[in-house]
Each structure stands twice: as C-alpha cells, then as structure tokens.
Amino acid sequence: MSIIEARGLSKSFMQAVKEPGLAGAVKHLFIPKHIEKIAVQPLNLSVEAGETVAYVGPNGAGKSTTIKMLTGILMPSAGSISVNGINPYKKRMENAAQIGAVFGQRTQLWWDIPIVESFSLLKDIYQIPEPVYKANLDQFTELLGMNEFIHLSARKLSLGQRMRADLAAALLHNPPILYLDEPTIGLDVSVKQKIREFIKKINQEQQTTVMLTTHDLGDIEDLCKRLIIIDHGSIIYDGSLSEVKSRFARNRVIFFQVGVPMPELYNLLSQTPGMKLDRQNEQEFSVSFDRYEYTASEVVSRVMKHGEVIDFRMEDANIEQVIKAVYDGNLDLNQKGE
Amino acid sequence: MTLSRMFYLYKRLYIQQLKAILEYNKDFYILMCSAALTQVLGFVFLWVIYDRIPDINGWQFWEVTFMYAMIFLTEGMGSLFFEGTWRLGRLVNQGELDRYLLRPVPVVLQVFCTGIGINGLGNLLIGGVIIWQSLVHSHIQWSFAKVVILILLLLTAVIIRVSINLAGNSAAFWIRNAGNAFPLMVHNLADLAKYPVTLFPQAVRVFISTVLPYAFISFYPATYIFGKSGWSGWWMLAPVVAAGSAAAAYGIFRYGLSKYESTGN
Incomplete structure (x- = not known):
C-alpha cells in the first residue's frame, strides 16, 4: 500500500455572505447567510514511500487545504486518508509523531527562545533518543549552515535563516514523511539552493517521502520526478515531470x-x-x-x-510555459495532447 | 499519553514560556501590582460596607471576604498557570493552532502553556493573605479532616475555574473575531459568587450552581468552613461538579476543534 493514500477526499467551508457596507454587516447580524465554498473537490491521491512529489497549482487552488488535511490539521468534509496506515485526523498525535512539516508562511519554532532551545524542546516532545538527536543536530547545523544563528531566538532571524531552522526542526525526529508548503517562498537564490540540496540529501539518504507545494518551478525541476497539478479544487494532472514536458510543451x-x-x-x-x-x-x-x-x-x-x-x-522545453498555460486556463491537460 | 508525561511536557513548555517572559516583559512588576491593587480596593469596599452593617443575610465580614478571596485566588491560579486559554481567540483567528496540531502533544496542554499571566501572582498573593486572615478571624474548630477538605475544596475550585475559562474561550471556534467578548462575559459572571448566593433570586442561585458553577468555588466551600447550617452537605458535590465541569469543558473544546478552519494558506 502507498504511504500516503487519500480516497474521495474533499473539504468545504461555510462562508459568510455579507453585503458591503455597514448596512450589510448589520443585516448579516440578524439574518446570517452562508454559502458552502468547496476548497477541495473529491480527489484521489497516492504517494509511494520515498517519492518526491510536487503539488502545484495557482493561488487558492486547494493545495494548502489538501496538505492541512493530510497533516491532520483540518478535518476532511468527506473521504478517507491513510498516512502510513494512520488516519491523520482521528489519530492526530500518532500521525504527528511520524511526519515533519514546514509551512513557509508560518514558523513552527517558539518565537522568543533561542533556536537551539526550541530544538531541545522538540527532542522532548518527539522523544528523540539522545544519540539520534545529537547526530541529526550536528549534521543539520553543518548542512544548513546554522552555526551563525542557532543561539538567536526565532524573532531575530532573517527569513532565510528561519526557514532553514524550520526545516531542521521538522526533521530532527527522522520522520518518514515530510510535507513542505512553499518552503522557498521569498528566499534568495543561494538559500534556495541550500534548502533544495538538503531536501534532496535527506530524501536520498533516509528514503523520506516528500510532498511539496511551491510556486517556484526551480524547486520542482530540482527535486521532483512527479508532478500533481491542482486547480479549482481538483487534480488536473498527475504524472511524471518529463512526461508533462514532452506531452504538453x-x-x-x-x-x-x-x-x-x-x-x-x-x-x-x-x-x-x-x-x-x-x-x-x-x-x-x-x-x-x-x-x-x-x-x-x-x-x-x-x-x-x-x-x-x-x-x-x-x-x-520549459515546464514554466506549461504550468503558466494551465494557470491561465489556456491548456486543458486532460484533453489536449492525448 | 501518560499523566506523568503530560505533567513533564507541561513543565517543560511552561518554563520555556517563563524564560521568554522574564526576558521581554519589562512591565512584570506593574502588572503584578495593578492586580494586587484591584483586589485590595475590592477588599476595602467590603470593609466599608461592613463598617455600617454587621452582617448580610447572616454572613459576617470575614466570611464574605473568604468567598471574595476564593474568587480571585482561583483567578490568579488561572492566570498564572492556564493563561493560554485566554489566547485561544487569537490562536484560532490567526490560524496559529496549526502549529499545535502538528505536534504529538495534546492541543489543550499546548493551549494552557501559550502564555503566563504574571499578574496572577498578585491575585494569588493577596487572595492567599485574605483567606488566611478570614480563617484566623473566624472561630473555626480545626481538625485534620477539616484541613484536608479545605485543600480539596481549593483544588476543585481551581479546576472549576479553569474549566469555565476553557469552555468560555472555546467560543472562539464559533465566533472567529479576534476580539471576542463572550469569554469575558462568562468570566465576569464570577463576580456573582463573591457574595452569599442567598442574596440572589432562585434563578441566579441555580445558574451559578449548575450552568456556571462559580458558587462551588466560593459559597459552598464557605458553608462548610464556617459551618453554616441549612447548607450542610452541599459542599460534598464539589468534586463531582469539578469533574463534570472539566469533562464538559474538554468536550466543548474538542467539538470546537473539529470546527477549526485554519486560515487561508
């Protein structure tokens, strides 16, 4: 069985409909109106152990929502998920122990305490054995060049430093599965390169399954053999990167x-x-x-x-053109090129 | 997860939080003093009233101050050790709960450790002193059993207080505004239990004994300590009420959590 398996997975939110202006707000107070907004249409997904998968799509396509369901943050509206045989929502803690996650927009670290102390808290939280912790900490510090800032608190770090620390924090407990939601957003070229190399190394050495969402096509080309494109809440392409190039470019x-x-x-x-x-x-x-x-x-x-x-x-042939065409709605991957 | 591991994690997270506060919170003393001052003023207010009238509904000055102090002693405990419940609104509104949900630690435990209300120290101190003074000034027949029961009643009072805070703040899962007055309203209703419930109409008495059982923090323990006949035995329900409150609050919190929607991106 695949390490990540989702069947008929969907999510919808209730959204308040307010007419503009104060009058609209007052009206909503007395007669609230809601519409159901579907963020993710029922989708099937399977990822094999050791794969690196890029999960891409335009803003608001449902990428983050899918990742949040897979990580156990959100309760799915319908469908089933199994991550390494565990239902991430029902057995949240068990699932949390076997995954690592980096959300580019938001840090997982404690804001006010030095990075190295955050790490040591994580050691206790994940019950990481001392030798494993020590080895990982040393290795990550070196690979990600964290020496210069490991004694600073998260609030004092630059975005690039923070992201590196976050990545290390997500991997200290050697999780078999790693989710990355826009891990290179807003970073300069050299930090991006460092992060990509690090992810590649972890994937190769530990067979970590990586699922990443990104808008950076360099991330995809560098890291992922498989590409899943989602738009308007449904998967419109799932296949190899080289195939999408040869077929659609x-x-x-x-x-x-x-x-x-x-x-x-x-x-x-x-x-x-x-x-x-x-x-x-x-x-x-x-x-x-x-x-x-x-x-x-x-x-x-x-x-x-x-x-x-x-x-x-x-x-x-450039993957960028293909994805841009999809984002612009100019290319329907399911029909053309078959 | 075992109880001892939960305590251990609580301690670890709490101490980290404390370090951060000691480093950044320059208004540590101001907060503490202002809390203490508020309580002292309340005490003076009671003293002024009792200066004119010897008793209210058969309750003496020191008996009422005991109830009064129980309310803000438990408030102090709540601020000092469970302040995080008051941050729940922000955690939900800003989607910060995501971070807690990604860790193999009970969410409610992480919520508790989200903040430390250092002002609670002021409440705790003044509350403790006033309780001690009320016990000294009232003629109580002390026995070993009475001491044990008093400690038990203090414990159940804290549990009830924190449970009500948690339940009230769980409104954040439904009312997703950043500033949400509901928990504050629930919190302020505790003022009713600063006075003997016999002052109030039947409906209010039932309300603060069942729906928001603040009376089990102050009034019922007072009836036991000061041996008020007519209420004998009611205090024995305190552990039941504490367990019930905790279970209900946790249930509401869990149900709310299933409504959690995170934030865009």
Missing part, C-alpha cells in the same frame, strides 16, 4: 541570426499557420512553432532556403 522556439534582412521570408513565415514570427531587429528573429505540426529541421530548412544563417539556437 508543444511550442518550440528557434532563434535566428541572418547575414542580410529577408523581407520576403518574414512575410512568408508570418502567413504560415502554426508558426509565429517575432522580429528583434533587421537581422535577428525567432520563430515559434507547434512541434506536432512541424519539425525543427523543417523550420530551419525553410529559413536557410532564403539565405545565409549566421547563427541559430533552440530554446529548451
């Missing part, structure tokens, strides 16, 4: 630099269906095309027929 772009301007070519290209011309200047332009209609060599040979090509380069 249909547009290819080739950049050309030519010796002499070729006006007739520009006319021709802009009239060809399935191709799009973008001119930077007289001698440089790019052609984007649907790779299901044309091959790259077809495009290149057409250009070469008209004159000398000094240089050309092809842009790599």
Whole structure:
C-alpha cells in the first residue's frame, strides 16, 4: 500500500455572505447567510514511500487545504486518508509523531527562545533518543549552515535563516514523511539552493517521502520526478515531470541570426499557420512553432532556403510555459495532447 | 499519553514560556501590582460596607471576604498557570493552532502553556493573605479532616475555574473575531459568587450552581468552613461538579476543534 493514500477526499467551508457596507454587516447580524465554498473537490491521491512529489497549482487552488488535511490539521468534509496506515485526523498525535512539516508562511519554532532551545524542546516532545538527536543536530547545523544563528531566538532571524531552522526542526525526529508548503517562498537564490540540496540529501539518504507545494518551478525541476497539478479544487494532472514536458510543451522556439534582412521570408513565415514570427531587429528573429505540426529541421530548412544563417539556437522545453498555460486556463491537460 | 508525561511536557513548555517572559516583559512588576491593587480596593469596599452593617443575610465580614478571596485566588491560579486559554481567540483567528496540531502533544496542554499571566501572582498573593486572615478571624474548630477538605475544596475550585475559562474561550471556534467578548462575559459572571448566593433570586442561585458553577468555588466551600447550617452537605458535590465541569469543558473544546478552519494558506 502507498504511504500516503487519500480516497474521495474533499473539504468545504461555510462562508459568510455579507453585503458591503455597514448596512450589510448589520443585516448579516440578524439574518446570517452562508454559502458552502468547496476548497477541495473529491480527489484521489497516492504517494509511494520515498517519492518526491510536487503539488502545484495557482493561488487558492486547494493545495494548502489538501496538505492541512493530510497533516491532520483540518478535518476532511468527506473521504478517507491513510498516512502510513494512520488516519491523520482521528489519530492526530500518532500521525504527528511520524511526519515533519514546514509551512513557509508560518514558523513552527517558539518565537522568543533561542533556536537551539526550541530544538531541545522538540527532542522532548518527539522523544528523540539522545544519540539520534545529537547526530541529526550536528549534521543539520553543518548542512544548513546554522552555526551563525542557532543561539538567536526565532524573532531575530532573517527569513532565510528561519526557514532553514524550520526545516531542521521538522526533521530532527527522522520522520518518514515530510510535507513542505512553499518552503522557498521569498528566499534568495543561494538559500534556495541550500534548502533544495538538503531536501534532496535527506530524501536520498533516509528514503523520506516528500510532498511539496511551491510556486517556484526551480524547486520542482530540482527535486521532483512527479508532478500533481491542482486547480479549482481538483487534480488536473498527475504524472511524471518529463512526461508533462514532452506531452504538453508543444511550442518550440528557434532563434535566428541572418547575414542580410529577408523581407520576403518574414512575410512568408508570418502567413504560415502554426508558426509565429517575432522580429528583434533587421537581422535577428525567432520563430515559434507547434512541434506536432512541424519539425525543427523543417523550420530551419525553410529559413536557410532564403539565405545565409549566421547563427541559430533552440530554446529548451520549459515546464514554466506549461504550468503558466494551465494557470491561465489556456491548456486543458486532460484533453489536449492525448 | 501518560499523566506523568503530560505533567513533564507541561513543565517543560511552561518554563520555556517563563524564560521568554522574564526576558521581554519589562512591565512584570506593574502588572503584578495593578492586580494586587484591584483586589485590595475590592477588599476595602467590603470593609466599608461592613463598617455600617454587621452582617448580610447572616454572613459576617470575614466570611464574605473568604468567598471574595476564593474568587480571585482561583483567578490568579488561572492566570498564572492556564493563561493560554485566554489566547485561544487569537490562536484560532490567526490560524496559529496549526502549529499545535502538528505536534504529538495534546492541543489543550499546548493551549494552557501559550502564555503566563504574571499578574496572577498578585491575585494569588493577596487572595492567599485574605483567606488566611478570614480563617484566623473566624472561630473555626480545626481538625485534620477539616484541613484536608479545605485543600480539596481549593483544588476543585481551581479546576472549576479553569474549566469555565476553557469552555468560555472555546467560543472562539464559533465566533472567529479576534476580539471576542463572550469569554469575558462568562468570566465576569464570577463576580456573582463573591457574595452569599442567598442574596440572589432562585434563578441566579441555580445558574451559578449548575450552568456556571462559580458558587462551588466560593459559597459552598464557605458553608462548610464556617459551618453554616441549612447548607450542610452541599459542599460534598464539589468534586463531582469539578469533574463534570472539566469533562464538559474538554468536550466543548474538542467539538470546537473539529470546527477549526485554519486560515487561508
């Protein structure tokens, strides 16, 4: 059985409907009106032990709500969850002992006490044996470069330091499952890199199952082989990252630099269906095309027929384009590309 | 989770909280003194009244001050050791309960340790002194059993007080505004139990003996200590009321927790 298994999992909230203004607020006081807002439509999810899964989608798609149900914070409206054989809501404490979680927006650390004391409290809370605690603390301190701030209280840390401390705090008890909700939000490139390397290492060395939500496509490319895309509360794609690239990144772009301007070519290209011309200047332009209609060599040979090509380069298929298209609602992953 | 482990975790979390307070709370003494001053003023008020009339409904000055002091002694215990219940509104409103739900520790225990009301120390001190003075000034036939029962009644009084605080503050799960007056209203009703319940109409007596059993903090223990005939035996219900209050409060809290919605993101 999969380590994380959800069946028909859904969540809806009751939302107060208030008309604007004071009159609306007063009216609501006497005749409260609520509507049911569905945050997560019934969804099925299974994650195998040792996997790293990216759970992505636009803001408000239901990512965090799903994670909060999986971690036992929220009670599902319907459906079942089993995490390592435990129902996270009904057996919250048992589940809490076997998971680690980092919510990028909110720290798990005690605000007013030094990080190292927070860690020692966690040691007691999770009943971590002394040798394990010591080994983990040493290793994490080194890998995440925490030496410079481990004696400061959480309130004094920069965002990057805090996130590193949070990540260490979530993993001190060697949880088999790690949930990360936007772990790199607002961080600079070097801290992001550090965090990604750390997660990768933990996943490889301890076979920790990682489920992460992010808006940072670098996180996905670096860490995850599997991608789940959620939008409007339902899963619209679940598959490998490479597949989503090859199947859905249909547009290819080739950049050309030519010796002499070729006006007739520009006319021709802009009239060809399935191709799009973008001119930077007289001698440089790019052609984007649907790779299901044309091959790259077809495009290149057409250009070469008209004159000398000094240089050309092809842009790599980019996951960013695909996800942006999904977010914008321009691409329905279930229909196109089948 | 065993009881001893819960105590251990409570102690650990409490001491951490205390360290943080001692480091940051510069108004430690001001808070403590203001609480003590409030209580002393209440005491003076009673003294002024009794200066004019010798007894109210058969209750002497020191007997009423005992009841009075029981109410704010338990309030002091509540602030000092269970102040976190008063932070429940903020924890729910800001979604901070998420953090507690992620840890393998009972949520209610973590809520208790969310804050320390250092002003409780003032209440505790003044309350203790006044209780001691009322016991000294009243002619009580002391026995070993009486001492044990007094301690038991103090314990049940604290349990009742904290349970009512927890239940009242659990309203935060339904009323999700940051500032929520409901628990404060519940808390203020304790003022009714600063005086003999015989002063009040039947409905109020029943209310503060059952729904919000504040009378079991002050009045019923007083009837036992000062040997008020006519009420003999009622104090024996105190442990039952304490257990009932604790169970009801925990039930309300758990039910509220199932309504917890966290916050967006």
